[in-house]
Structure formats: structure tokens, C-alpha cells
Amino acid sequence: HTPKSLTGADKGDEFLRGGNLQSWFAPNITSDPHKGIGSWATDDIVAYLKTGANRFDIASGPMAEAINHSTRLWDDADLTAVATYLKDVKGDGAPAPTPVAATDAAMTAGKAIYLDRCSACHISSGVGQPSLFPTLAKTPTVNGTDPTSLIRVVLEGSQAASTAAKPTTPAMPSFGWNLSDADVANVLTYVRNSWGNAAPPVTAGQVKDLRAALTR
Numbered sequence: 778h779t780p781k782s783l784t785g786a787d788k789g790d791e792f793l794r795g796g797n798l799q800s801w802f803a804p805n806i807t808s809d810p811h812k813g814i815g816s817w818a819t820d821d822i823v824a825y826l827k828t829g830a831n832r833f834d835i836a837s838g839p840m841a842e843a844i845n846h847s848t849r850l851w852d853d854a855d856l857t858a859v860a861t862y863l864k865d866v867k868g869d870g871a872p873a874p875t876p877v878a879a880t881d882a883a884m885t886a887g888k889a890i891y892l893d894r895c896s897a898c899h900i901s902s903g904v905g906q907p908s909l910f911p912t913l914a915k916t917p918t919v920n921g922t923d924p925t926s927l928i929r930v931v932l933e934g935s936q937a938a939s940t941a942a943k944p945t946t947p948a949m950p951s952f953g954w955n956l957s958d959a960d961v962a963n964v965l966t967y968v969r970n971s972w973g974n975a976a977p978p979v980t981a982g983q984v985k986d987l988r989a990a991l992t993r
């Protein structure tokens with residue numbers, strides 16, 4: 778099992794720094810402390826690949842499938858070898874961006890939507906509930922340069938990976954039917970720039986384009 782098979786990424790310098798695939802963005806899994814998984818210990822990576830969840834994240838989309846069909850069946854020695862390898866992969870070394878100001882119009886509009894629609898599960902401080910609702914604070918998906926997967930999860934909802942170790946699968950409801958393009962952009966701009974997160978704002982145009990691609 779080479780780590781490459783986890784992402785299919787194979788572009789030299791871009792290796793494991795994430796990429797867009799079938800309207801999902803595979804997150805950066807280098808040891809970059811902001812955009813990557815630098816804060817995950819080897820055991821956290823093993824738990825994620827074995828069970829689909831750890832104290833930081835719950836797998837969704839193609840990653841949940843990869844875990845279900847493949848990594849959950851690997852033995853512990855292989856998982857530990859991959860995790861140890863990933864801990865050694867350096868990120869691009871770029872510093873974290875400056876977060877969008879809390880007083881920005883998109884941020885205040887996004888905060889109101891977040892408190893109304895999202896905080897029941899993800900909690901007002903963004904930390905979620907261990908193994909049930911993923912934390913949105915300081916995670917690589919949320920801080921990634923490309924917001925495709927985040928927009929997609931909010932528009933379509935998502936069901937977490939079910940594995941023998943974690944048979945119950947919490948679900949994220951879809952908001953595509955009751956949030957406008959601007960609402961989705963604002964709430965995600967708020968999520969990407971709160972609680973220690975910092976990432977480029979999401980635009981209504983990006984939401985509109987993905988909505989069109991998904992219904993095609």
C-alpha cells in the first residue's frame with residue numbers, strides 16, 4: 778500500500794497538497810500545520826484510516842469510500858507505516874493567511890446563518906461533538922485553498938463513513954434547497970475565518986457554479 782493510492786495525487790511538488798476531483802477537493806495531507814494535518818499525531822491518522830473518524834475529523838465523500846473499501850481492512854502495521862510516512866511530508870511552507878475581519882459584511886451575515894442552522898450540531902464555537910459532528914475549527918478541509926468540498930457538503934449533505942469500528946453514521950443535512958448561493962457563500966466564509974481558521978472567502982459565484990455542476 779503506497780500512500781499515493783490514498784489520493785491518486787502524483788504531480789511532483791503538488792504531491793499530497795490536495796487537488797480537485799469529481800467536484801470534491803481532496804484536502805492537503807502534508808504536515809502543514811494550517812492547511813494540512815500537521816496537528817494530527819500518528820495515532821490520529823491511524824484511527825482516521827481505520828474507523829473513518831478521529832478527534833479532528835469524520836471522513837465523507839470519496840474518502841469515506843476509500844476507508845470503507847480499503848484502509849479499514851489494512852493491518853495496523855501498514856496503517857502505522859503510512860501515518861509515519863505522512864508525518865514526514867512537508868507542506869509548501871507558506872504562512873497561514875490573515876483571516877477575513879469579523880466585521881466584514883459576509884462574516885456578520887454568515888455568523889447569523891451559522892448560529893441559526895449549523896450550531897446545533899457543530900456548536901457555536903465550531904468544535905462539534907467527538908465522533909458525531911466533526912469540528913470545523915482548525916481542520917485541513919475547512920482551511921484549504923479550495924472550498925469545493927465544503928460547498929458540496931452544505932448543498933447536498935453527506936453521510937459519514939460506516940465501518941465495523943464505528944457502525945453508526947451521523948448525517949449532515951442538505952441545505953441546497955433552503956439556502957441561497959449568497960447564504961452558502963457567507964456561512965462558509967464565516968466558518969473558514971472563525972475559531973482560528975483563516976482561508977479565502979467563498980463567493981456566491983463559486984456556489985452557483987458548483988450547484989450547476991452537481992445538478993447536471
Ligand code: HEC
Binds near residue numbers: 948
Ligand atoms: C444535524 C446536524 C448537522 C447540522 C445542522 C449541520 N451539520 Fe455539518 N456536518 C454534520 C455531520 C454529521 C457531518 C459529517 C458528515 C460526513 O462525514 O459525511 C458534517 C460535516 C460538515 C462539513 C465537512 C467537515 C469536514 O471536515 O469534512 C462542513 C463544512 C459542515 N458540516 C458545515 C456545516 C454548515 C455550514 C452547516 C449549517 C449551514 C451545517 N454543517 C449544519 C452534521 C450537521
